[in-house]
Amino acid sequence: MQSILVIDDEINICTLLSTILGKEGYHVEYSLSGANALKMMKERSFDLVFCDYRLKDKEIDGSMIARKVSEEHPSTSVIIMTGYPDVRIAIQLIKSGISDYVSKPFNAGQLVLLAKKTLMRQQTAAASTPSLPSNFPPAAPAPHPVVKKAPVNTFIYGDSRASKDLHEQIRLIASTDYSVIIMGETGTGKESVAHLIHSQSKRKDKPFIAIDCGCLSRELGSSELFGHEKGAFTGAIAAKTGAFVEANGGTLFLDEIGNLTHDVQTTLLRAIQERLVRAVGSTQEIRVDIRIIVASNEDLQQNVLTGKFREDLYYRLNEFTVNVPPLRERQEDMPLFTQLFKQMVEQELSKTCGDFQEELLEALYRYPWPGNIRELKNVIRRLCLLAGSGEIISCRHLPEEMQEKALAPVAVQEAPFDHNVNLKEASRLAEYNKIISVLQKVRYNKSAAARAMNIDRKTLYNKLQSLNILL
Numbered sequence: 001m002q003s004i005l006v007i008d009d010e011i012n013i014c015t016l017l018s019t020i021l022g023k024e025g026y027h028v029e030y031s032l033s034g035a036n037a038l039k040m041m042k043e044r045s046f047d048l049v050f051c052d053y054r055l056k057d058k059e060i061d062g063s064m065i066a067r068k069v070s071e072e073h074p075s076t077s078v079i080i081m082t083g084y085p086d087v088r089i090a091i092q093l094i095k096s097g098i099s100d101y102v103s104k105p106f107n108a109g110q111l112v113l114l115a116k117k118t119l120m121r122q123q124t125a126a127a128s129t130p131s132l133p134s135n136f137p138p139a140a141p142a143p144h145p146v147v148k149k150a151p152v153n154t155f156i157y158g159d160s161r162a163s164k165d166l167h168e169q170i171r172l173i174a175s176t177d178y179s180v181i182i183m184g185e186t187g188t189g190k191e192s193v194a195h196l197i198h199s200q201s202k203r204k205d206k207p208f209i210a211i212d213c214g215c216l217s218r219e220l221g222s223s224e225l226f227g228h229e230k231g232a233f234t235g236a237i238a239a240k241t242g243a244f245v246e247a248n249g250g251t252l253f254l255d256e257i258g259n260l261t262h263d264v265q266t267t268l269l270r271a272i273q274e275r276l277v278r279a280v281g282s283t284q285e286i287r288v289d290i291r292i293i294v295a296s297n298e299d300l301q302q303n304v305l306t307g308k309f310r311e312d313l314y315y316r317l318n319e320f321t322v323n324v325p326p327l328r329e330r331q332e333d334m335p336l337f338t339q340l341f342k343q344m345v346e347q348e349l350s351k352t353c354g355d356f357q358e359e360l361l362e363a364l365y366r367y368p369w370p371g372n373i374r375e376l377k378n379v380i381r382r383l384c385l386l387a388g389s390g391e392i393i394s395c396r397h398l399p400e401e402m403q404e405k406a407l408a409p410v411a412v413q414e415a416p417f418d419h420n421v422n423l424k425e426a427s428r429l430a431e432y433n434k435i436i437s438v439l440q441k442v443r444y445n446k447s448a449a450a451r452a453m454n455i456d457r458k459t460l461y462n463k464l465q466s467l468n469i470l471l
């Protein structure tokens, strides 16, 4: 019997596909998380995988599953399901070697046909691969072996003071079992920090389950966290395992915790205190052993004061707080982030881009990055996508709305001249005013400014530092 694995964080989709494909005689299993699905594939083999593009374990998405399957289980086909048609995603998916792609909503007939077509193609391909006679000599090594580039590390440890402090905090807290609140603006990497804490902890071989509380509806909040019994409420067509049980032994990460309703906050407090959970509609309590990490970009203490967040839950969770700094406070890390994101995108697109133009790097440096690392990553992705292969990436490839902010000259006042200063001070002031006026003329391009003043870049940097001009 051919077997199919369905990966989707929506239980309804999983049960729907299991029913439809099961009726066609396939053996169907499903997983609500990518991490668990990868584990299932290690334990047994599947002929076909239907995988949702966006999964709740944010670090694993459809294209990552597709890549892993093609590397580790080359005879398994992958069909990606998505409700978000997007060119970038399509490019990624094609590169990761998927068999097909289906947009949600879909109908039963369409899915069955797709599964049959894919499995048939797979069988034909297998049959047409000639098998070698048993006495055939082993193949000689290929003259030009295909060199597989090692994947670029997706997490970057910055060099700035703020980054070093952050990673020291992660190192210290990882070895404990304390609950952690991660605070920081949107896109600063709170979820990445939660992953790091888990991967450096003694629970690292157990599940890491991430739940975005911002997406939980009022009705489904409890069911997502604690599970439900079949028939517990209208639409509960099958029993569901909640995140607490799925994360048993490992770490449960609750993102945007400030969005939980009061009712769910109350049940959550009890579950954390007693380590016992009860699925909606069940009378049975299940003991769980999990570490809780939560994140918020709202000030939770403020929410406690305004009554939006339960005070007792806040103190229960706040055994340790990690503050993730915004990108504008880790400017020294910009070159590292920029370079590594460029390498990652080059790998995603199988493309080699030209260097970043100096003026562009300076514009990136000056931009305030309200969306933090996520925004930087997206901008680099866009720059690499728009620039031709090998073309120098310049300011003209920047999104228009960014050009205005990043290229606007910084308002630097000329220092007023004071007639009482001594000669040394006067020459320092003159130098200061000259450098500022040249920088403004060349739109803060330091190389151009150095050329205009007939000095080298190093001398200009030294002058900027000694005159305390911060760009």
Ligand SMILES: Nc1ncnc2c1ncn2[C@@H]1O[C@H](COP(=O)(O)OP(=O)(O)OP(=O)(O)O)[C@@H](O)[C@H]1O
Pocket (backbone or CB within 6 Å): 058, 154, 155, 156, 157, 158, 184, 185, 186, 187, 188, 189, 190, 191, 192, 193, 255, 295, 297, 373, 374, 377
């Ligand atoms: N240190 C880092 N190195 C590489 N990539 C990073 C780093 N920190 C964050 N990112 C990337 O930036 C993006 C945003 O990170 P993440 O989702 O962890 O942020 P967040 O603070 O949880 O965002 P939100 O508040 O919107 O939930 C992700 O694509 C993540 O991979």
